[in-house]
Each structure stands twice: as C-alpha cells, then as structure tokens.
Amino acid sequence: MDADLEQLRDTARRFYERECVPNEKRWTEQQHADREIWLKAGAAGLLCAGIPEQYGGGGGDFRHEAVICEEQAGAMVNAFSNNVHSGIVAHYLLAYGSEAQKQRWLPRMATGELVAAIALSEPGIGSDLQRMRTHARRDGDHYVVSGSKTFITNGLHANLICLAVKTDPAAGAKGVSLLMLETEGSAGFRRGKLLEKLGQKTQDTAELFFDEVRVPVEHLLGDEEGKGFGQLMQQLPQERLIIAVGAVATMHRALQETTQYVRERQVFGQPLMSMQNTRFKLAECVTQATVARSFVDDCIGRLLRGQLDATTAAMAKWWTTDTNVRIVDECLQLFGGYGYMTEYPIARLYADVRVSKIYGGTNEVMKEIIARAVERGR
Structure with a gap:
C-alpha cells in the first residue's frame, strides 16, 4: 500500500x-x-x-x-x-x-x-472448456456463431462479450478461439432469463443464446485462430487471484460482523464473547484469515513480478474460497438462530460465498492442477 x-x-x-x-x-x-x-x-x-x-x-x-x-x-x-x-x-x-x-x-x-462479460461456461460442460459446443464458422469477412452459454456474470447489461468458441471443432483445445461480440444490433443474439440463485441475488447472471450471429473477422482476439485456449490459460491465474482477494476481504467482513455481535449479545447473563468456545472459534477464524491475507499478498507480489504460476494461483483460489466458506459458517453459528435471518449480513454472506468454490474453475479442478504439478515434480 x-x-x-x-x-x-x-x-x-x-x-x-x-x-x-x-x-x-x-x-x-x-x-x-x-x-x-x-x-x-x-x-x-x-x-x-x-x-x-x-x-x-x-x-x-x-x-x-x-x-x-x-x-x-x-x-x-x-x-x-x-x-x-x-x-x-x-x-x-x-x-x-x-x-x-x-x-x-x-x-x-x-x-x-x-459493460463487458466473458462467456465460457455452457450447459452440461462445466469446467471442461475443451468440450464446448458453441462454434464459429468462417463466412467471408465474418464468423457465424451458433450455440449457448450459461451462468454469465453481467449477462443482462453486457454489450461487449468475450466469447469462447470452437473455430475448429475437430482440433480440441487447439480449435478454441476468442471473439469479441458487440451485442447491440447483433441479429440472432438473445439473452435468456435472469437465473434465480442461492446467493448473490443482485448480480445479473444470465443465459446467452447465439443463432447464426455474425461477428466481424477483425473481432478475433489475437493474430490467428486457435489461440483461445492458450489465452485463457495465461489469464486464469489473475482471474483466480481476484477471486482469492475477494474471499479474504469477505472473511474479514464476516469476522467484523461476528465480533460486534458477540460483544453485544447476552447469553446466560453474560456476553457471548466471554465464553471460551466463542473466543476459541474466533481465534481460529482470525488466524486463518490472517494466513490467507499473507498468502494472497505474496501472490499479488508474484503477479506484479510476472512470477505467479498457474499452480500457485490454483492453490490461492481453492484454499481461500474453501477457508472463506468455513469461516462464514463458523461465524453464523455464533449468531444462533439470528444467523439464519436474512436481516443479518452474516446470513447473506453465507449464501453469497458458497459459489466461490465453483466459479473460476471448481476447487476440485484446482486440486487436479496442483496434483499434476506435484506428479511432475514441480
């Protein structure tokens, strides 16, 4: 700072x-x-x-x-x-x-x-981007795009979409390209309904549909087709670090809300904060949040020096989001029944943070990335 x-x-x-x-x-x-x-x-x-x-x-x-x-x-x-x-x-x-x-x-x-969005996920595909079905065929000076995407953040308002497509469906990862789609006036482009979610209810998450949408060839991202998967892999460490940054901030907000509550809440004639279980639980959570912040700060330093590798970013993403969900759960427990009431911020946090273990690549995929690096002796 x-x-x-x-x-x-x-x-x-x-x-x-x-x-x-x-x-x-x-x-x-x-x-x-x-x-x-x-x-x-x-x-x-x-x-x-x-x-x-x-x-x-x-x-x-x-x-x-x-x-x-x-x-x-x-x-x-x-x-x-x-x-x-x-x-x-x-x-x-x-x-x-x-x-x-x-x-x-x-x-x-x-x-x-x-407003920009990135459209990767497809129905039934999940984190396996190589299996995407949305495709783009070359037609003169345009690509013609057909397919659908789901769980798209900023999906309602987005008028510029970084769209992952298959320009060569037979080439696997080498057939993936990224196109920049301007939605205004794009015939065949349609937004589906806003998706009703467990948490993050203010976020406009939507389905997107492409029916023979024409995208100018000059809107291809990069100097040639087939580089999209590599571009995604190069940028994912920063995306996953952003998720980790948000997770750490949320941990501290949860602890702030909980510390204030247990100081004020009286149980059996004494402040909840004075009870040993409360003190020990908070001690554990504060320690975990402090470790998480130190790790993420180190990752930020690595990114700025151009040294943040995919394995370390995967570690940061899965561990901070997993720890965040666990801390919020422990904090909610200290609120008792009030923690289940949506008028309390901790209840909103409980619903909002759960998806962080899924987006940006599920935590199971993150562990697979790390395991492969261990297998290679890195």
Missing part, C-alpha cells in the same frame, strides 16, 4: 457505501443493479484501474484492481461485477487485442459506456 492506493481505497469505500449499499434491497428484488451504476463507477475512476491511461484506464496495476475488489467484497456489493469487466475482460484486450481493438473498446469500458 502507498498513499495513492489508500486514496483509491477511500474513494471505493465511499462509492459503494453511497451508491450501492442503500440500493441492495431493491436490486435484490429486481435481480440486477440499475444500468446507471456502471456510468457512476466509471466517473468515480473505479473501472479499468489497471489499464494504461492511453486507453482510458487509471494507469495503475493489479494492486489498484485488488483494492477496488476488496472494498466491493467488504461492502457486500455483488450487484455488478467489476472483477469480470475490469479485472478479466479488459486485460484480455490489453494482452491480446490489436491496437484498433484496444482503442475501440477499452476507453468506453473505462467510462462504463460498455
């Missing part, structure tokens, strides 16, 4: 408290945030903070993205995924986009004029 990052943290915290938290109930009922929140976030400098200024971004690095992510997670604001928009899609464009593509999309992503 430095003075610039502390100022950004303060800006982000005030933004989420002022613009998002008061609207959470209404957004939960409508299952999505208002579209205007993206424009407000852009005006506050919270979008594309890690993208160079020449493309309209904040000119920062991953630390800036992490600070914003921490404050959003700590405020329990799930209504719009800046992580997907700024932390993932913007960096695909920065890493693999042509100069024309960067100039076309990144400045408008930074202002919130464009």
